[in-house]
Amino acid sequence: MDLVAAILLGGFLSAHFVLGGADVGLGMLLPYLGRDGSERRAVRGAMAPGCLEHEAWLVAAAAVLLGCFPELAARLADGTLPLVLLPLGAAWLLRAAGLWWPGPRGGRSGDALLVTGSWLLAAGWGWLLASLLAETHHSPAPALAGAVTGAAVGALFLAHGLGYAALRLTGPPFQRARLLTGGQAGRHSFLLTSVVMAALPLPAGFRLPLLEDAAATGPFERVLLPALLATLPLLFTAQVRRLRGAPLRRPVNDPYKETRS
Template sequence: MTSLDILAIALLAFFATGYFVLAGADIGTGMLTPYLGRTDHERRLVITSFAPFFLGNEVWLIATAGVLVGCFPDLEGELLSGQFAVLVPLLTGWIVRDIGLWSRGRGPGPRWRALCDGAVVCGSWTVAPAWGWLLAGLLTGTPYEAATGPTAILTALAVAALFAAHGLGFATLRLTGLPYERARLLVGRTGSWQSFALTAVLLGALPALAGSTLPLTEHAADGATLALLVPALLVLTPLLVAAQVWTWRTFRHRVTRPSYL
């Protein structure tokens, strides 16, 4: 194993972990929107709590896919073909969710907003267990075929529950009024930051554990390709982190009124 192999694996793990921790917050909050927001105004508050973050969070997934395609092309092809049945609902849920978020404030009235809210919730509830289904195959040592049976079902449900818990902790940090009170009720005596930090650690551990089962070294690209891609990624990574820090710092205050969504 060369130093470039190690750096490529580290970058893949870093981006995947970043996605699960950051995007897990907005996916989880989207899953809980019907509980947190009982009225149109409250639902707008809930969506406003994560609206500034979701696009930036998705960049981490794109970066993960980019590292996988560029630095581990053979493995990427085998994974995509083997996990095709999982990727279809995952990508479908992702698209439906984003359409709901983008379209909510651009429709004619409350029925349109309710339809978009439904798309956000359904998309979120599709994406979260789909990730669990994918992880079930990786964690059980069958990365080249979709997991089946009770293990796949239980893993999908457990991961979905973890996403929801992460979103709940995020909601207690961002919301105010009745939506905050509802989130705080489920968090219980655990502090908001403690709850969010705990679920962040658990979600961050999932891609690391799954990645440890993959033959990454054996499927790494040739030295010339890594010599070109890895330094470029090392230059771009601090920029991505800086942009993410700026976004979270800018929108660090609690939501008190709805946005254009």
């Protein structure tokens, strides 16, 4: 059961990085992709329908960590790692507030919160990964290592968001996404960045003592794992249907109409 729990934890985190990471990348790119109100609303519309489903993978990963690896979760919480987790959670809340800001699709205030929260969230994930890969994984990584890793992870989120934008957007926002990548953003680039995003949390999982002494045993684990396994097909089906959804209609003068992949 411990191995099943570890695989589920890695799988849920990988799914969130692929799907939720695409939303974060779009949020980071919002000022570039959307130059006016209607374009920004189109970019928001590309991420809003599935963002709650994408967050469900992160909630499931947290349930596995707390329910199946309580000793490890306590060890991480007892150290200074919350100095990383708290800003990461604040960035997530900031982005959520911007995404659901009241008004016509958020307005300028909501856009500012969404963009700021997306950038901070990507950098925070990089700092957290650097901390988990450090020699003492319950302490924050040094500022320099966290900054370098945060910048690298942020660049990956941007590339992932560009590929997603080329799949989901139309008109000028779609053209800008293709222009920034030399006309290469699209299905193939999104698949490539998806593979990298899926692998991003796995080194930290191998670094943590998941199978050594941190796994829980008892009735709670025996109830939680079957419940999560039962919901897995539902989550997977919902995501497949969402990703297969048709993008908005392109204008007839779209110069990339014939080259869009």
